[in-house]
Amino acid sequence: MQNRTTIAAIATPPGRGGVGVIRLSGPKSYEIAEALTQKKLDKARYAGFRKFYDANHEVMDEGLAICFPNPHSFTGEDVVELQGHGGPVIQNALLGRLFELGAIAAKAGEFSMRAFENGKLDLVQAEAIADLIDATSQAAARSAVRSLQGAFSTKVNAVLEQLIHLRLHVEAAIDFPEEEIDFLADGKILNLLDGVAISVTAVQQSARQGQLLREGLQVVIAGKPNAGKSSLLNALAGIERAIVTDIAGTTRDVLHEKITLNGLPITLTDTAGLRETGDIVEKEGIRRAIKEIEQADLLLLVYDLSQGEDPLALAQEYFADHIEPKRLMLIGNKCDLTGKSAEILDYQGFRHISVSAKQETGVQSLIDAITAHAGFQPEEDTFIARTRHLDAMKRTQEYLAEAREQLVVYNAGELVAESLRLAQNALGEITGDFSADDLLGKIFGSFCIGK
Ligand SMILES: Nc1nc2c(ncn2[C@@H]2O[C@H](COP(=O)(O)OP(=O)(O)OP(=O)(O)O)[C@@H](O)[C@H]2O)c(=O)[nH]1
Ligand SMILES: [Mg+2]
Numbered sequence: 100m101q102n103r104t105t106i107a108a109i110a111t112p113p114g115r116g117g118v119g120v121i122r123l124s125g126p127k128s129y130e131i132a133e134a135l136t137q138k139k140l141d142k143a144r145y146a147g148f149r150k151f152y153d154a155n156h157e158v159m160d161e162g163l164a165i166c167f168p169n170p171h172s173f174t175g176e177d178v179v180e181l182q183g184h185g186g187p188v189i190q191n192a193l194l195g196r197l198f199e200l201g202a203i204a205a206k207a208g209e210f211s212m213r214a215f216e217n218g219k220l221d222l223v224q225a226e227a228i229a230d231l232i233d234a235t236s237q238a239a240a241r242s243a244v245r246s247l248q249g250a251f252s253t254k255v256n257a258v259l260e261q262l263i264h265l266r267l268h269v270e271a272a273i274d275f276p277e278e279e280i281d282f283l284a285d286g287k288i289l290n291l292l293d294g295v296a297i298s299v300t301a302v303q304q305s306a307r308q309g310q311l312l313r314e315g316l317q318v319v320i321a322g323k324p325n326a327g328k329s330s331l332l333n334a335l336a337g338i339e340r341a342i343v344t345d346i347a348g349t350t351r352d353v354l355h356e357k358i359t360l361n362g363l364p365i366t367l368t369d370t371a372g373l374r375e376t377g378d379i380v381e382k383e384g385i386r387r388a389i390k391e392i393e394q395a396d397l398l399l400l401v402y403d404l405s406q407g408e409d410p411l412a413l414a415q416e417y418f419a420d421h422i423e424p425k426r427l428m429l430i431g432n433k434c435d436l437t438g439k440s441a442e443i444l445d446y447q448g449f450r451h452i453s454v455s456a457k458q459e460t461g462v463q464s465l466i467d468a469i470t471a472h473a474g475f476q477p478e479e480d481t482f483i484a485r486t487r488h489l490d491a492m493k494r495t496q497e498y499l500a501e502a503r504e505q506l507v508v509y510n511a512g513e514l515v516a517e518s519l520r521l522a523q524n525a526l527g528e529i530t531g532d533f534s535a536d537d538l539l540g541k542i543f544g545s546f547c548i549g550k
Contacts, residue, residue, distance in 0.1 A: 324372025
């Protein structure tokens with residue numbers, strides 16, 4: 100904590116407000132704040148009314164100064180909060196004065212990074228702060244708070260302990276070569292190993308809910324011109340967002356609409372109808388549509404039921420590489436024209452739903468099918484999670500599977516030990532036990548300044 104710079108940043112959002120807060124953190128925080136106010140700070144965590152002076156001893160602003168001595172502060176360093184008035188000009192002038200007095204500008208996420216380095220937060224908790232600030236729904240905010248309070252970290256740490264316990268057994272077996280084979284073969288290590296894998300799976304399942312809640316699902320609507328794609332987007336969004344006409348080729352640009360279906364955040368994308376065309380504008384629209392199709396979590400292939408087409412043949416034609424039941428749902432539209440009712444069925448292993456986008460029949464069934472398809476079932480205790488966490492758990496499982504193979508097939512103690520070490524590193528990345536500096540830089544760099 101010694102020999103570090105003292106950083107400063109405006110902590111409140113830019114703009115005008117009754118109060119604007121500037122935060123200082125680092126060894127010279129007190130010295131700088133006392134130079135600014137030309138007075139000693141009050142005792143720890145007491146708000147002292149102060150004048151803030153410029154270099155010519157003119158009053159720039161007045162407000163409160165509060166100090167938080169290390170280690171009992173957000174960053175774990177000496178922190179001072181200066182609460183002046185919330186206008187961009189005055190706040191920037193105050194910040195400029197702090198720089199003159201020796202503070203340097205905090206980089207994005209640097210306060211949180213220091214809190215992490217000083218053991219005030221683990222990585223999951225630091226990320227949860229960013230997620231809480233960025234939450235777009237009550238449910239996301241609640242689960243971010245749960246992660247912040249350690250709900251996720253506790254689960255990860257419990258699995259880490261299980262894994263360390265297992266590693267100790269394996270290392271002990273290796274240390275006694277005469278008995279190694281027996282040790283490895285007596286089933287105890289295999290049991291422990293399977294126990295760890297089961298625990299990781301359980302955490303993966305909960306984390307998947309949190310990740311869906313945070314990152315949502317990218318759903319792309321695609322199909323022939325006039326199939327009713329834009330009508331479907333409007334029906335799902337509940338507003339007349341996209342232009343609907345009976346002219347084939349109405350939609351040309353890609354259109355994104357953020358909606359929430361059954362609590363699941365979704366980015367719904369409407370695209371240009373897919374067909375051969377000589378029109379250069381439409382051609383560009385189709386090129387963009389294909390790009391969206393490639394990136395979708397879920398594709399809704401909309402087709403016109405009254406045309407008697409085979410939707411799977413269409414899917415094959417439009418997105419051959421992307422037709423797998425996990426990513427594709429077939430939507431038979433205009434069921435009102437066929438006299439059939441809206442229904443859900445299985446079409447050669449694919450979900451098939453008939454709807455009438457125009458009359459809005461079958462839309463709720465479609466919504467339920469989309470959220471069920473994503474496996475979204477948030478529970479009371481869902482915590483926020485990120486793709487990064489799921490990736491780390493996936494790698495953990497891969498190393499565990501490797502360890503299992505080396506144990507069961509080859510009885511190779513050293514290799515089991517090495518795979519388990521890698522599994523522990525992968526899992527430890529989640530909370531930051533084992534994280535490369537570039538990963539940390541990437542995570543904290545995505546936070547906003549002053550956080
Ligand atoms: N009868 C009936 N007509 C529909 C239905 N859904 C859409 N339509 C009509 O079909 C026509 C085309 O609808 P759009 O939603 O613009 O179709 P699109 O797939 O977006 O077409 P492009 O943007 O040209 O690719 C319009 O006249 C709609 O009113 C439906 O469920 N039933
Ligand atoms: Mg359209």
